[in-house]
Amino acid sequence: MRQTALAKVREVTRRKFEIKISGRSSDYITPSFGFGCLYNCHYCYCKRNRNDGLDIATNVGDILTSINNHAYFYADTPKPNQTHDSLYTYDISCNEDFALHHKYHDWRRIFDFFKEHPKAMATLATKTIPTQYLDYDPQGKVRIRFSLMPQHISSILEPNTAPIIERIKAADAFIDAGYDVHFNFSPVVVYREWIEDYRELFEMVDNYVDYKDIVKAEVIFLTHNEKKHLDNLSNNLPGEDLLWVPKIQEAKTSQYGGENIRYKWQLKDKLIKEWTALHDEIIPWNKIRYIF
Numbered sequence: 625m626r627q628t629a630l631a632k633v634r635e636v637t638r639r640k641f642e643i644k645i646s647g648r649s650s651d652y653i654t655p656s657f658g659f660g661c662l663y664n665c666h667y668c669y670c671k672r673n674r675n676d677g678l679d680i681a682t683n684v685g686d687i688l689t690s691i692n693n694h695a696y697f698y699a700d701t702p703k704p705n706q707t708h709d710s711l712y713t714y715d716i717s718c719n720e721d722f723a724l725h726h727k728y729h730d731w732r733r734i735f736d737f738f739k740e741h742p743k744a745m746a747t748l749a750t751k752t753i754p755t756q757y758l759d760y761d762p763q764g765k766v767r768i769r770f771s772l773m774p775q776h777i778s779s780i781l782e783p784n785t786a787p788i789i790e791r792i793k794a795a796d797a798f799i800d801a802g803y804d805v806h807f808n809f810s811p812v813v814v815y816r817e818w819i820e821d822y823r824e825l826f827e828m829v830d831n832y833v834d835y836k837d838i839v840k841a842e843v844i845f846l847t848h849n850e851k852k853h854l855d856n857l858s859n860n861l862p863g864e865d866l867l868w869v870p871k872i873q874e875a876k877t878s879q880y881g882g883e884n885i886r887y888k889w890q891l892k893d894k895l896i897k898e899w900t901a902l903h904d905e906i907i908p909w910n911k912i913r914y915i916f
């Protein structure tokens with residue numbers, strides 16, 4: 625019998641407190657408050673090692689102490705940079721969807737830490753709408769990055785996640801509540817009608833976001849992992865033909881040794897230009913922090 629999602633959540637004591645350099649979505653990546661994810665995106669890089677279940681760290685104080693020490697004594701990323709003008713940005717949700725797992729986390733305590741910290745702020749990407757956060761004001765010290773892709777691709781590749789239109793509409797509400805909000809266009813998946821679909825997506829963003837001077841973007845084209853690809857095939861997950869297209873992809877070994885494929889670099893260069901031109905035609909106000 626299949627376990628319920630609840631039965632897959634377990635509490636652990638985090639023993640390692642390594643803070644990694646990111647340099648893109650954030651300056652740094654914190655030790656995992658949670659490891660694993662109760663969503664099941666078919667392209668998920670984390671799932672190559674941990675296919676289901678979620679570990680929640682109970683020693684939150686130890687993790688926060690390690691972040692505090694890092695921010696005071698080791699963080700040396702020059703400021704301003706694309707992640708923030710003055711604060712060190714820490715991704716608290718790199719190996720999970722922290723917002724989806726809010727009921728398992730002592731999130732108010734974690735947000736309080738960042739809200740009060742003079743040097744650090746938190747950032748997290750999500751595919752849910754964490755309405756529970758709306759009665760908390762982080763005073764701009766927590767950034768939520770709503771992930772966006774065309775809805776019909778999301779429906780195939782990101783089962784059970786919040787509808788794309790809801791993620792877009794959430795931006796203004798979360799800014800009103802005191803959050804910093806960006807869009808995370810990730811992963812960009814290329815298929816026959818991708819440009820038409822992105823046109824529709826950008827038009828929705830333009831129509832439903834009022835805080836056009838605040839919301840920025842980060843953009844990451846698809847990288848797919850071979851182990852995850854084989855796992856998807858053996859589980860008959862739909863959409864693998866969108867993710868694994870060797871004709872237009874090339875092999876790449878990740879810095880952590882994973883065997884991955886990504887769009888061929890010359891093609892990718894062209895795709896990035898195409899995507900950016902369309903983006904800048906429809907939502908030029910949505911400043912792109914980085915794209916690759």
Ligand code: SF4
Binds near residue numbers: 667719
């Ligand atoms: S929400 Fe993020 S961590 Fe969770 S399955 Fe999807 S890609 Fe992976």
